[in-house]
Amino acid sequence: MTLRPLSSQSRVAAVVRAAGLGAVGEKIFNNIPLTLDDAVLIYQHPDLNAVGALANWKREQIHGDRAYFNVNQHINYTNICNKLCRFCAFQRLPGQSGAYVFTPEEAAAKIRATLDQPVTEVHMVAGIDPKLTYDYYLNLVRAVKAARPDIHVKAFTMVEIEQIHKISKKSLEEVFADLKQAGLGSLPGGGAEIFSERVRKLLFPLKIGADRWLEIARTAHRCGLKSNCTMLYGHIETKLEKAEHLLRLRELQTETGGFQTFIPLTFHPENTDIDELPASTAVNDLREIAVARLVLDNIPHIKSYWIQLGVSIAQTALCFGADDLDGTVKEERIYHDAGADTPQELDRDELIQIIRAAGRRPVERDTLYRVVRVESAGAESVH
Ligand code: V47
Numbered sequence: 001m002t003l004r005p006l007s008s009q010s011r012v013a014a015v016v017r018a019a020g021l022g023a024v025g026e027k028i029f030n031n032i033p034l035t036l037d038d039a040v041l042i043y044q045h046p047d048l049n050a051v052g053a054l055a056n057w058k059r060e061q062i063h064g065d066r067a068y069f070n071v072n073q074h075i076n077y078t079n080i081c082n083k084l085c086r087f088c089a090f091q092r093l094p095g096q097s098g099a100y101v102f103t104p105e106e107a108a109a110k111i112r113a114t115l116d117q118p119v120t121e122v123h124m125v126a127g128i129d130p131k132l133t134y135d136y137y138l139n140l141v142r143a144v145k146a147a148r149p150d151i152h153v154k155a156f157t158m159v160e161i162e163q164i165h166k167i168s169k170k171s172l173e174e175v176f177a178d179l180k181q182a183g184l185g186s187l188p189g190g191g192a193e194i195f196s197e198r199v200r201k202l203l204f205p206l207k208i209g210a211d212r213w214l215e216i217a218r219t220a221h222r223c224g225l226k227s228n229c230t231m232l233y234g235h236i237e238t239k240l241e242k243a244e245h246l247l248r249l250r251e252l253q254t255e256t257g258g259f260q261t262f263i264p265l266t267f268h269p270e271n272t273d274i275d276e277l278p279a280s281t282a283v284n285d286l287r288e289i290a291v292a293r294l295v296l297d298n299i300p301h302i303k304s305y306w307i308q309l310g311v312s313i314a315q316t317a318l319c320f321g322a323d324d325l326d327g328t329v330k331e332e333r334i335y336h337d338a339g340a341d342t343p344q345e346l347d348r349d350e351l352i353q354i355i356r357a358a359g360r361r362p363v364e365r366d367t368l369y370r371v372v373r374v375e376s377a378g379a380e381s382v383h
Contacts, residue, residue: 003065003377004319004359012057019050028054028294033250039243039295048287055290055321062300063323065377067360069351070367072121072327075110076334077102077140081127083159085193085204087235089271089338091127101129104136104143111147114330118348119148121327121367124155125190125334134168138182145183152367153183157191158216158227162208165216172216176223186367187220189228189263195248196241203235203274210245214252221258226368229259229299233288234267234280242288246295253298260369261301261324264288266308270339279339282313286320293321301369307332307342311354318358324365325351 009029016025024038034042042051078101081091092099102110111122122144137160141153156164156179165175176184193200195210208216220227231245253259266280266288293302303324304317314325330345346354348364352375355362361377 002359003361006060006065007053007057009057012053015053016050019045019047021045021047021050021054024294025054028058031297033297034295036240036243036247039246039291040239042291042294043239043243043287048283048290051294052286052290052320055293056319058293058297059302059321059323065359065361066323066363066374067318067355067358068301068324068363068365068369069355070121070327070365070372071118071348072123072367073111073114073119073330074332075102075107075122075124075144076126076331077107077124078126078129078132079333079337080129080131082130083128083204083206085207086273087193087203087232087267088334089268090334094129094131101132104139107140108143108147110331111144111151115148119151119328120372121152121154122148123188123327123329124153125157125160125188128159128163130163132167134164137164138178141179141182141184152185154186154188154367155184157188158213158220159191159207161187161216161220162212172219173223176220176225180223180225184225186225186260187217187227189230189259189261190265192230192245192249193232194235194237194241195231195245196237199235199237199241210248214248217258218252218256221256226258226260228261228263228303230263230265231292232265232267234284235269235274235277242291243295246292250296250298253296257298259299261303262292262296262299263303263305263326264292265305268308268335268338268340272338282316285309285313286317289317290321306346306354308335308340310340310342311346315354315358318355318360325355327351 079092168175229249269275269277301324302322304314304322305326306314352362362375364372
């Protein structure tokens with residue numbers, strides 16, 4: 001298997017024009033941001049291949065043939081949560097069977113258990129357990145950092161930050177300063193769900209809304225912390241609500257430049273309160289990746305999260321606008337509780353093979369997208 005040839009603008013322009021998307025194509029070729037109407041148009045346009053070809057062209061303009069991954073480890077330190085989101089299968093009430101909280105020492109033991117592996121990042125997110133103290137959160141970060149001092153701690157969604165802020169009785173800026181001093185390196189992108197107030201009232205009324213999520217992200221970025229951002233799709237949201245969500249993220253990015261990666265999160269209905277909803281399809285998942293790449297022109301990376309999408313769709317997404325597969329992961333709980341049948345982890349070599357088989361060049365990165373190692377591209381196919 002050799003690298004796939006990078007797509008030529010004239011060929012993509014012809015495909016896009018033939019599909020009736022010439023005006024959107026012209027904007028993309030000339031680096032003009034898409035409007036809300038453009039975003040809705042590419043969400044509903046029947047020719048997914050044309051939308052995907054355009055997104056792939058944009059992706060190759062930014063990243064060439066590179067596809068990023070990292071070697072990481074997940075720790076979901078508690079599943080106790082008082083937010084009762086209807087889309088979540090991971091949450092437990094205190095005392096409910098299966099409820100757990102890791103002590104900082106137990107979390108550190110999980111880090112020590114992988115010291116023989118080249119892990120560079122721990123991704124640590126969890127439910128909101130009101131019993132946890134401010135010191136618990138700081139000690140959690142300190143403990144994992146002490147267990148592996150060179151590890152990058154990417155932890156706490158904006159929803160967890162809201163809780164940590166609430167119990168701290170300090171300003172958000174002071175909270176971020178304390179967390180940074182404890183060893184926090186950056187923030188993941190979760191908890192944004194969908195910015196529509198209509199959907200929030202129906203599915204996650206106890207969680208912070210769009211304005212607060214964006215305000216916390218703004219403050220984090222101003223305090224020197226990079227973050228990711230996400231959107232949960234495939235439940236009851238409309239195309240317009242998704243387009244509005246993307247534009248609000250793009251607007252904040254123009255202001256702060258603090259988002260590294262956008263991750264479209266496909267809804268897994270199993271074991272949730274809304275399990276009557278159908279699961280997403282490959283066609284929908286690939287379209288989300290493509291629309292994100294085209295609309296979020298100022299966010300450098302689009303992640304196809306293999307844990308959620310499955311390896312085959314995540315790999316295909318590398319030719320529909322995505323440039324990052326996430327990492328090796330390990331002990332993922334949130335999607336596996338919601339019925340994901342993907343493996344709990346892939347090793348470094350498996351990720352490299354998956355990327356090579358897509359005709360891309362594997363690049364191991366750290367959390368801040370500094371290159372750890374560029375792998376050779378023209379390897380033999382896995383088949
Ligand atoms: O905010 C919860 C979502 C998110 C379900 O920043 C569900 O690199 C689907 O944000 N079906 C947490 N999704 C995970 C997350 C994430 C994942 C990977 C990488 C990064 C990153 C961030 O998971 C939650 C919520 O939107 N979620 N339940 C479910 N049943």
